[in-house]
Amino acid sequence: MVRIELKGIAKVTAKGRTYWYAWRGGPRLKGEPGTPQFIASYNEAVQDHRAPDKSRFRFVVSDYKRSNDYGKLAQSTRDQWGTWLDRIAEYFGELRISQFDRPEKIRPVIRRWRNKWADTPRTADYGMQVLSRVAAHAVQTGKIAGNPCEGVEHLYKNDRSEIIWTDAEIARLKNTCSNEIATAVDLAGHTGLRLSDLLRLSWSHISDDAIILTTGKSRHRREAIIPLYGALREILARIPKRSTTILTNSRRRPWTADGFGSSFNKAKIDAGMSQQDLHFNDLRGTAATKFYVAGFTMREIAETLAWEEESVEKIIRRYVGRTAAIKARIKKLEAKE
Structure with a gap:
C-alpha cells in the first residue's frame, strides 16, 4: 500500500477522543487517517487556504x-x-x-x-x-x-431572577479586560441602565444631582433619573472626557453596539467566563440590588430606572436576589428598633 505523507497535520486529543486538523488552528478533517475521505478533506482545506x-x-x-x-x-x-x-x-x-x-x-x-x-x-x-x-x-x-x-x-x-453579577465576578472580569470595558461595567452596575442607553449616554445628560435620560425601551417616553450618589460620582470623575458620549472605545470614539458586544464577549473569554450564564444587562440587577439594599422603595427604584410602576414588584423579584431582599428587610427592621 502506498503511504501518502500529509504535512502539517495537527492531532488533538480531548475527553478520550482524537481529532485531526489540517494544521494547528486550521479546519478539522473528516474521516479516519489514511482513508480517501480524510485525504480529500485535507486537500480541500489546503486548497481553500491557498486560494480562498x-x-x-x-x-x-x-x-x-x-x-x-x-x-x-x-x-x-x-x-x-x-x-x-x-x-x-x-x-x-x-x-x-x-x-x-x-x-x-x-x-x-x-x-x-x-x-x-x-x-x-x-x-x-x-x-x-x-x-x-x-x-x-x-x-x-x-x-x-x-x-x-x-x-x-x-x-x-430561563428565569434570570437571581442572575446578577457578584462583586467577585465583576472583579474577575475587570482583572483582564480593557479599561474601556471596565468603565462600562462599573457604570452599568451603578446606574442600572440598559446597554443601548449606556452607549448613547452623554455628558450633557448629567446634571448637578442626577443622570437624567429618556430610555430607548420606552421609546423615549419615560426618563431614568439616577441620583449622583458617592460611588457613582467617583466613577464618573475617573472617566476621561474624550467625546460627547461618556463611554468610548480604545480609539476614543463612541462605541457601536456591534463593536461593544464583540469586545465584551472577548473580555468574558479572556477572563475564562465564556461558559457562565452572565449577560451584560444582568448588571441592571446588580444596580437594582444596590438600590434595594440601600433602602429604596420599589416605587423609587421604578422611578430611578424608568421601569413601569405597575409591574415593578415583578421586575424586582426578577432582578433582585432573594438574599439581598432578606438583608434589606433586616436593615429596615433594625432601623425601627
Missing part, C-alpha cells in the same frame, strides 16, 4: 480562524469552537458574504440552521454564539455593516 474565494462566507470563517482573537482562545475553547466552525463553514460556506448584509433575508436561513438543534436549546444557542462571533469578525474587518445574528432570539429560556 474572498466573496464567500467560507472565507470569513477561515479568516477568523487565522485571527489573533481566535488564536488567543484557550485550547479547550478552540477544540469546542472548531467543531462549530466546521459546521458553519459547511452550511453557510457557499453563500456570498453580501447576503449577510441583508438581515431580513439571512435571518430565516440562520434560524433554520439553529433549529437543527432545537431539541437541545442550550446547544443551539452555543452554536449561535460561535456564528455570532464569526459575523462580528466580518463586521470588524469591514466585510459587512452589522451582525445579523443579533436579531435571532435564543431558544433556551
Whole structure:
C-alpha cells in the first residue's frame, strides 16, 4: 500500500477522543487517517487556504480562524469552537458574504440552521454564539455593516431572577479586560441602565444631582433619573472626557453596539467566563440590588430606572436576589428598633 505523507497535520486529543486538523488552528478533517475521505478533506482545506474565494462566507470563517482573537482562545475553547466552525463553514460556506448584509433575508436561513438543534436549546444557542462571533469578525474587518445574528432570539429560556453579577465576578472580569470595558461595567452596575442607553449616554445628560435620560425601551417616553450618589460620582470623575458620549472605545470614539458586544464577549473569554450564564444587562440587577439594599422603595427604584410602576414588584423579584431582599428587610427592621 502506498503511504501518502500529509504535512502539517495537527492531532488533538480531548475527553478520550482524537481529532485531526489540517494544521494547528486550521479546519478539522473528516474521516479516519489514511482513508480517501480524510485525504480529500485535507486537500480541500489546503486548497481553500491557498486560494480562498474572498466573496464567500467560507472565507470569513477561515479568516477568523487565522485571527489573533481566535488564536488567543484557550485550547479547550478552540477544540469546542472548531467543531462549530466546521459546521458553519459547511452550511453557510457557499453563500456570498453580501447576503449577510441583508438581515431580513439571512435571518430565516440562520434560524433554520439553529433549529437543527432545537431539541437541545442550550446547544443551539452555543452554536449561535460561535456564528455570532464569526459575523462580528466580518463586521470588524469591514466585510459587512452589522451582525445579523443579533436579531435571532435564543431558544433556551430561563428565569434570570437571581442572575446578577457578584462583586467577585465583576472583579474577575475587570482583572483582564480593557479599561474601556471596565468603565462600562462599573457604570452599568451603578446606574442600572440598559446597554443601548449606556452607549448613547452623554455628558450633557448629567446634571448637578442626577443622570437624567429618556430610555430607548420606552421609546423615549419615560426618563431614568439616577441620583449622583458617592460611588457613582467617583466613577464618573475617573472617566476621561474624550467625546460627547461618556463611554468610548480604545480609539476614543463612541462605541457601536456591534463593536461593544464583540469586545465584551472577548473580555468574558479572556477572563475564562465564556461558559457562565452572565449577560451584560444582568448588571441592571446588580444596580437594582444596590438600590434595594440601600433602602429604596420599589416605587423609587421604578422611578430611578424608568421601569413601569405597575409591574415593578415583578421586575424586582426578577432582578433582585432573594438574599439581598432578606438583608434589606433586616436593615429596615433594625432601623425601627
